[in-house]
Amino acid sequence: MRLANLDDVMTLAAKYPGRCATCGYPFAVGAPIDWDRTTRASRHAACVPEFAARATQQAQTVAASRATGADVEIPAPEGLAYLPLQRAGIVFCLDRFGKGGDASPSRGGAALIADEMG
């Protein structure tokens, strides 16, 4: 692991829009950033660990929302069964919006399950 030489890091106003190397969130032109002249990485000057944790959580939620299957049994009317993609959507909604979920309807959460026509 390379330790940063503080002389290599400059705090300045961003000349171009970019993404923070720590949290992954964008920064706009003029935003205060720490620029490492050795690695050429830019970071929010006031980036906090919570930004990175939130970005990781959002990436995990997006990945989970794109699941194409779930290995669970979901009750269905006799003679019918859910497709793997449908089971994945149900599991995602139960995890996210069901009782105790972090985005339950009482907290303003909602979901739209859709598929291409045909």
Ligand SMILES: [Zn+2]
């Ligand atoms: Zn950041």
